[in-house]
Amino acid sequence: xxxxxxxxxxxxxxxxxxxxxxxxxxxxxxxxxxxxxxxxxxxxxxxxxxxxxxxxxxxxxxxxxxxxxxxxxxxxxxxxxxxxxxxxxxxxxxxxxxxxxxxxxxxxxxxxxxxxxxxxxxxxxxxxxxxxxxxxxxxxxxxxxxxxxxxxxxxxxxxxxxxxxxxxxxxxxxxxxxxxxxxxxxxxxxxxxxxxxxx
Amino acid sequence: xxxxxxxxxxxxxxxxxxxxxxxxxxxxxxxxxxxxxxxxxxxxxxxxxxxxxxxxxxxxxxxxxxxxxxxxxxxxxxxxxxxxxxxxxxxxxxxxxxxxxxxxxxxxxxxxxxxxxxxxxxxxxxxxxxxxxxxxxxxxxxxxxxxxxxxxxxxxxxxxxxxxxxxxxxxxxxxxxxxxxxxxxxxxxxxxxxxxxxx
DNA sequence: CGATTCTTTGAAAACAGTCAATCTGTGTGG
DNA sequence: CCACACAGATTGACTGTTTTCAAAGAATCG
Numbered sequence: 001x002x003x004x005x006x007x008x009x010x011x012x013x014x015x016x017x018x019x020x021x022x023x024x025x026x027x028x029x030x031x032x033x034x035x036x037x038x039x040x041x042x043x044x045x046x047x048x049x050x051x052x053x054x055x056x057x058x059x060x061x062x063x064x065x066x067x068x069x070x071x072x073x074x075x076x077x078x079x080x081x082x083x084x085x086x087x088x089x090x091x092x093x094x095x096x097x098x099x100x101x102x103x104x105x106x107x108x109x110x111x112x113x114x115x116x117x118x119x120x121x122x123x124x125x126x127x128x129x130x131x132x133x134x135x136x137x138x139x140x141x142x143x144x145x146x147x148x149x150x151x152x153x154x155x156x157x158x159x160x161x162x163x164x165x166x167x168x169x170x171x172x173x174x175x176x177x178x179x180x181x182x183x184x185x186x187x188x189x190x191x192x193x194x195x196x197x198x199x
Numbered sequence: 200x201x202x203x204x205x206x207x208x209x210x211x212x213x214x215x216x217x218x219x220x221x222x223x224x225x226x227x228x229x230x231x232x233x234x235x236x237x238x239x240x241x242x243x244x245x246x247x248x249x250x251x252x253x254x255x256x257x258x259x260x261x262x263x264x265x266x267x268x269x270x271x272x273x274x275x276x277x278x279x280x281x282x283x284x285x286x287x288x289x290x291x292x293x294x295x296x297x298x299x300x301x302x303x304x305x306x307x308x309x310x311x312x313x314x315x316x317x318x319x320x321x322x323x324x325x326x327x328x329x330x331x332x333x334x335x336x337x338x339x340x341x342x343x344x345x346x347x348x349x350x351x352x353x354x355x356x357x358x359x360x361x362x363x364x365x366x367x368x369x370x371x372x373x374x375x376x377x378x379x380x381x382x383x384x385x386x387x388x389x390x391x392x393x394x395x396x397x398x
Numbered sequence: 399c400g401a402t403t404c405t406t407t408g409a410a411a412a413c414a415g416t417c418a419a420t421c422t423g424t425g426t427g428g
Numbered sequence: 429c430c431a432c433a434c435a436g437a438t439t440g441a442c443t444g445t446t447t448t449c450a451a452a453g454a455a456t457c458g
Contacts (some may be wrong), residue, residue: 064346072341085334094338131330135284138337139293142271145344146377147263150446169404178345180447185406349414368436379415384438405454412447422437428430 002026005052005106008078012129013122021120028116029106034058034099040081041097047086049107053079056103057167060095061175071175073137074164080130081105087113100168150179154187201225204251204305207277211328212321220319227315228305233257233298239280240296246285248306252278255302256366259294260374270374272336273363279329280304286312299367349378353386 006022017025032051034040040058041047058081060073072095075081086093087110108116117124140160144153157177158165165173170188171181179187205221216224231250233239239257240246257280259272271294274280285292286309307315316323339359343352356376357364364372369387370380378386 062342062346064342066346068346070342070345085331085338089331132284132288135334135337138334138341139284142337142340142344143261143263143269145341146269147261147265147267171404181405182407182448183446186446189406370436380437381416381439382414385414388438399458401457403454403456405452407452408450410448412445414443414445416443417441418439420437420439422435424433424435426431426433428432 001031002029002106004054004078005029008052009122009126013125015122015125017120017122021122024119025116025123028112029108032105032107034103034105036099036102039096039098040103040105041083041086041093041095043094043096044092046090047083047093048109050080050082050084050087050110050113051105051107053077053081054104054106056105057100058097058103059100059168059172059176060097062094063096069175070178071172074161074168074172074176076163076167084131084134100172145178150177150183151187151190153177153179154184200230201228201305203253203277204228207251208321208325212324214321214324216319216321220321223318224315224322227311228307231304231306233302233304235298235301238295238297239302239304240282240285240292240294242293242295243291245289246282246292248308249279249281249283249286249312250304250306252276252280253303253305255304256299257296257302258299258367258371258375259296261293262295268374269377270371273360273367273371273375275362275366283330283333299371344377349376349382350386350389352376352378353383 002025006017006025009025010017029052031054032049034056040049040051041060043063053075055077058075059071060075060081060083061069061071063069073081081097083093083095083097085091086095090110113127117127144156148156154177157173164176168176170184174181174184177184201224205216205224208224209216228251230253231248233255239248239250240259242262252274254276257274258270259274259280259282260268260270262268272280280296282292282294282296284290285294289309312326316326343355347355353376356372363375367375369383373380373383376383
């Protein structure tokens with residue numbers, strides 16, 4: 001049930017956990033299954049849970065005033081989902097998080113997480129790494145949006161998130177990259193032109 | 200010397216500090232003065248110090264491959280400067296931080312900050328708020344870059360950062376907003392057209 | 399099989415970027 | 429005090445990338 005999560009925490013914290021610590025973590029999480037197309041978090045609600053993806057996939061997106069959806073995060077196995085901002089401040093989130101496939105999560109509430117941070121150094125360390133990664137990811141996206149053209153951005157994102165590129169349909173990826181699905185399609189086709197064997 | 204900083208910490212932590220805590224903070228920081236155009240942090244170096252702006256102003260920017268500069272943060276009085284990512288990981292930063300005016304800072308090293316976090320709840324709380332704000336700020340910029348046109352972005356940034364708009368020249372603001380200085384100029388002029396009295 | 403989801407293509411339009419020239423104001427040094 | 433340099437702001441004309449709209453084709457699922 002929680003083996004994937006426990007492995008993940010051991011690996012990322014770089015610590016070997018005592019049986020007690022393992023049990024503590026195990027008892028702090030619950031299993032939650034979400035069907036394809038269902039929401040794990042709805043904009044306007046507080047992000048009560050933070051979730052670790054055991055299997056499946058999800059997208060985090062906002063809806064602009066104009067009604068367009070904008071994907072800000074994609075998640076597959078071994079990713080965390082939840083709006084950390086809303087999770088820690090307990091204010092309403094602006095994000096929707098939707099399952100793209102039937103998904104299994106290990107979830108934890110804010111209160112349980114607070115307790116676990118104090119009790120488990122490995123979990124605390126894992127959270128820190130996760131926050132740092134979020135910050136780095138935001139940096140990457142900001143720079144990409146500002147400095148790169150649509151095509152350069154496509155290449156940069158593909159290089160950075162190869163697993164996601166194999167997993168999500170192109171209109172989702174397009175929104176994540178910040179371009180139109182039509183533009184993405186054209187970029188992909190024009191890329192073949194650069195590979196002689198495929199001509 | 201450190202009164203502005205101490206006021207700031209009291210206000211943001213919402214705590215009244217004991218004379219001992221005050222003294223602890225006071226002794227952890229040093230005063231640093233930077234002349235206009237000098238760098239507080241150079242890309243490639245580790246962000247050894249985190250600084251609180253007592254007076255003056257600075258810009259944090261990266262240089263893209265193409266050589267263009269991209270401003271990611273502007274700071275005036277009561278802002279913090281330093282690359283938090285580099286500061287906490289002690290890895291080289293990708294940012295340059297340049298003083299736009301002669302500037303006075305209260306600076307602290309990583310080691311001193313770590314010690315102070317443990318010793319001063321008020322300081323620890325202030326840091327947490329600061330990190331949360333950084334995350335919110337990154338969210339705002341990402342959404343603005345993705346959902347808004349140049350003009351809408353201009354308006355959104357102006358509304359969010361009125362003080363910065365009064366303080367920095369327009370080519371710096373343009374880079375911060377993610378548009379060209381010429382475009383900014385045109386937007387500003389076209390705005391007058393919407394105000395009958397100025398016609 | 400029908401329905402939904404996803405992808406591709408073409409043509410036209412718009413937005414913003416680029417380049418180049420000019421104008422303004424400010425401050426510095428002779 | 430003037431002349432000069434420098435940083436900043438504005439304008440016009442042009443260019444090109446990307447978006448938008450519309451339509452149709454391909455793939456997948458129940």
